[in-house]
Amino acid sequence: MTQDMNDNDLRDRFRVLRSDVERTAPPYRRPAGRPVRVRLAPVWVTVAALATLVAGAVWIATRDGAPSAQTLVALDATWWAGPTDFLLATPGIELLRSVPTIGAIEGAADEASEEINDTAERTERIRS
């Protein structure tokens, strides 16, 4: 009995609350605004953009890639050795300019000595 009375008391309180809410509730209105959504570009736009990028990359690579035969000839013609270049050809210079690998030191030394000989010969040629 007490429980029911308490429940009735609670119901009365909620009834008052409900009447207040309903009196002040805004009228129903059709939702007008759509939430802003991030729309992804259509697939064909993405594919076209990617294709353009790839084509551009290929064009740049081929344009600035391997030099033409004309360029090679021109570079060869411009080779020039200074009269004091032989001073730069010190023994074992190749060892200083490269990273030696284990087991290949002997070969590298041979290559270096050949290089030195070549340079000495070239210098002699220039002097003469």
Add this chain to the structure above:
Amino acid sequence: MHRPDLEAELERHHRAAYGWALSCCGWDRAQADDVLQTSYLKVLEGRATFGGRSAFRTWLFGVIRRTALEYRRRSAIRRLLPLQVVRGPMELHVSTDPAAALEQRETTRRLTAVLARLPGRQRELLHLVFYENMSISQAAEVLGVGVGTARTHYERGKRRLRELLGGRGEL
């Protein structure tokens, strides 16, 4: 269900839905309005689909509750202060009897303040049962919990509500 039918249903349950949105949003009117509009959009755009497995009102209340949860999750400040700020719950209808109006205002203020101090589940259950006159099983369906769990929350909530309403203090 077609759009005109959905709109008719939404309009029919609008007042109850507004009260439920208020309860889900800690009696914050601006937030409740946003939540309600978002929920209606979900329903009308088909992002929430009524399957007919329960009453329309039960299903709609579930959508509103989930939307309010999403809304609160998105706002860090609101998450930190979910129910601390209880704004003047509503501007009361001006009664011809000032004394009666004052009493009504006080009853409402006191009840919303006490409800704000209850745990979420208890508050939701009491609202659905006492405000919406739902049965405990209907309320359990809205909240997505078992009837036994709902009954436990209901009993605890009712006991706590009585304690707080009967207690003296700043209420």
